[in-house]
Structures are given as C-alpha cells and as structure tokens.
Amino acid sequence: MWIQPSVAEIAEEISQCLAVGDQAMAVRLAFRIVERFDRSSPEVREVMVELEPNLTGNSQFDALLAAVVEYSCAMNGSSPPRWVDHASRFLDHFWFVANLRSLEADALANSPISFTRRGVFVCSGALTYA
Helix, strand or coil: CCCCCCHHHHHHHHHHHHHCCCHHHHHHHHHHHHHHHHCCCHHHHHHHHHCCCCCCCCHHHHHHHHHHHHHHHHHCCCCCCHHHHCHHHCCCCCEECCCCHHHHHHHHHHCCHHHHCCCEECCCCCCCCC
C-alpha cells in the first residue's frame, strides 16, 4: 500500500523549490496537500500531519502550509495538529498567493478562514482539484 507523503516531507520539497527560485512549483506542492489529504483514510491523514514540518525559510510558505493543513482537517472533520497555531505559522502582512492585483478582491472574498487568519489569501477554486 502506498502512503501519502507527510506534510513534513512536502515542506522539505517546498524548501528545495524555493532554494532554486521555483515558487510556482512550491505553491502547487502546498495546494496538492488538499487532494492527498482528502483521498487518504483517516489513519493516513493523521500520520500525514502529526509531525511538525521544519520551517521552509519563507514565512509565507510556512503560513500557507499551516493554512492548508488546518483547512484540510476542517473539511474532513478532524482536529488540526497543534503546530498549525505556532506563531511562526502566521504572517504580519497580507500575502495574495496569486500575486495578481486583479485577483485580490476575489481572494479577499473567497479565502477560507484558516487562510485569512494567517494573512494568506487564495482565489476561489485554488483548493479544488479534478
């Protein structure tokens, strides 16, 4: 049986992407957690999020990872791990992940609370998958 990678492992991949300047791939890896979490059993979900990931070296992605995990847990009726509430998982400024001024209103209106409380804003549809 194939086990989904943990969020800690994905955070390492994100760090590697950021180190080579591939922010787009780092965003895709973070958002892909939603699908992986949704498609996993409750037991696998717990294993995926239990270990706190190392910080990525980018406060925006540290907040994004916590937001994605908190959102995924809420959508699947489970409690998020405690590490999502650490101060290092919150921004002191707003970050619009799409980085397009024309999409900021959409992101302000449609971001789930797990994102907005961290200062992270995503557009409608950003957390959906085929």
